[in-house]
Amino acid sequence: MKSRIITLSKKEFIHIFRDPRTIGVVVFIPIFLLFLFGYALTIDVKHLSTALIDNSRTNISRQFISKFSNSGYFDIRYRPENVSQVKALMDSGKIHLAIIIPEDFSKKILSGNHAEMQTIYDGVNSNTASIARSYVDAITAEFFREKLKGMLEKRGLDELIKHDILKYDPRFWFNPTLESMNFLVPGLICVILTILSALLTSMTIVSEREKGTIEKLIVSPVKTYELILGKLIPYIFIAFFDILLVIAIGNLWFGVAIKGNLLLLFALSFVFLFSSLGIGLIISTIARSGQEAYIIALLVSMLPSILLSGFHFPIASMPLVLRGISLIVPARYYLVIIRGIFMKGIGFQYLWPSTLALLIFGTALVLLSTWRFKRKID
């Protein structure tokens, strides 16, 4: 029986690697994603293209403006005359924001009145706009604090603010420099494993069933579980190859180190693969064609494991219903495990609840799919 599984796996291996495309998916996509996230994909906001209307044209307004241009966040590229020119710039997507300083700006600041400036943002990218606004607000507040300090000094009240009132000292544990690769590398392992295990396995099984090659195997003395194992084992090997590949590039190129135990990482990755392959198997018993398998896998495996797992978007911020759904997304638990081991260096005493969840899902999924698989081919 053992040798039958091995033979089947061998056959599957040959099958998989006969096609250079598989190598593309298995080797190229992980590397591509790593470098993409490492170099290209960032939501950092810097050098925003800015238009400026300075109606005040005084020393104070120029001081104020230089605070913006020296911050590194704003590149003042346009000096339109009026708001309708701002509108045209924004319609054509040339600027992210416009800063408008009114005529009476300096007079009001000097006389202790309420001065108001105006900023207009291209709100299409709401993330960029809200970050840009917070930068503007911070610069504005700092500028006014300096002015206030000057005014207090003039009145001899400077002992009130001789020292800053608070000193805010943020510390980022587990990732002191907030290097995004540190948390993207483990996240990417999770995404890549999901793609491999759920998408590839369901597609390969359904594709074979459509071609009728599975029937040929079924009439042979091979048992159902042998057939399934024979199909899955190569993918488990590929998955581990990808884990190693991502860890190696992450470490050697991007300098992402693993703080925890590598063996524990492998063991728990295996547990995750168990549940994730289970999803792939279930899909293959539901889908009748490659088209169906593709869409179902996209919906129940890819989409949740990227969007609902906490990979990019924090789970705590989601609406209640989606938070509930995220509880049945295996990637969510794996992400806790893999970030925990990578970044926090924590051990099994903190990771067992997530591991248990994965084990329960995995067992349920594999049992259910074996049962459905049997029923389907009988």
Add this chain to the structure above:
Amino acid sequence: MSPRIIHLIKKEFIQVMRDPRMLFIIFAAPVIQLIVLGYVATTEVKNLSFAVYDQDNSFHSRQIVEKFKGAGSFDVRYSISSYGQLRKLLDAGSARVALVVGRGFDKKIKRGETAPIQAIFDGSDANSAVVSSGYIASIMQDFSTSILDGRLAKKGIDMEWFGSLSNKARFWFNEELKSSNFMVPGVVGAILLIQIMTLSALGVVKEKEYGTLEQLIVTPIRPHELLIGKMTPYIIIAYVEVIFATLIAVFWFHVPFRGNPLLFLLLCGMFLMPTLGMGLFISLVSRTQYQAFLTSYLVSLPSIMLSGFIFPIENMPKVIQAFTHLLPLRYLVTVLRGIFLKGIGIQYLWKDVWPLLILGGLIFVLSVTRFEKKIS
């Protein structure tokens, strides 16, 4: 149009319609994708699990803790009394942020010295950490201002005497700054690519696998007729999906639709050229559905990542920015956002429309001629 084509299109339709489950899956998929993305895709941080380590336990320390309880972004869940406890909470992931108010906080504020305050973040989710650190900094700023206000009041000075400076911010095109307004129009484009390209490629390859394509080829049907017959159902599916997705965007997510609907449909159609062209091309180079899937995956993943749909193109390195000009989806995403949110017309969209036309036409013509050559 010759009656042969009409018969062929009819046949293709009957084939698609005969499978109601497939139809359901085809139309349910974009709806679910749209709804999930619309709700999830925000970098805003809410309900962040928060721990407080108040070593001072004084008037001012309690005051600052109260400020955090009042802010919606934080869920003050733990009150702890040692760094050991803090470490455990962060290790276990039960708390994401901890505020540490050191001993002597109150005294320092009263003496006019700088009072340190520490916030410790779980940096393993760097995005949330950065965003919430910004929130905390602004709460600190408010607190400082209120302290200064109090000090001045003691001297009989009203802070208002010094005037103020405020920033009146307005957000054009997206007044309430909703992330769904940003994400949802982009999703429409991504869905078109993921669904239509892959479905059409898989569909044609499936017929190759079954041998039904050969059967059609030996009939007197001309190659271009066969092509039109095969592609028409996907064009219609694509349009139904686009309209579906747009209705959900407008009526469920209240994404404004400010532009011209006809222009919108026309430009989506233009995007279908490269999409179906790629689908055809993939079907040409694939023998099995599995291969077709792998190939379309290799094409669609980079396309989506680099299209500016989630990650702004202007933040990418120059080389990659240049490369994105080869991706039809890049232009469509800009066009979709322009029509939905900005309501701009062709005079502003033109710079994205002509590359889409040229690229799309090129990909389409190339694949179609190759396809025709292959089957004739």
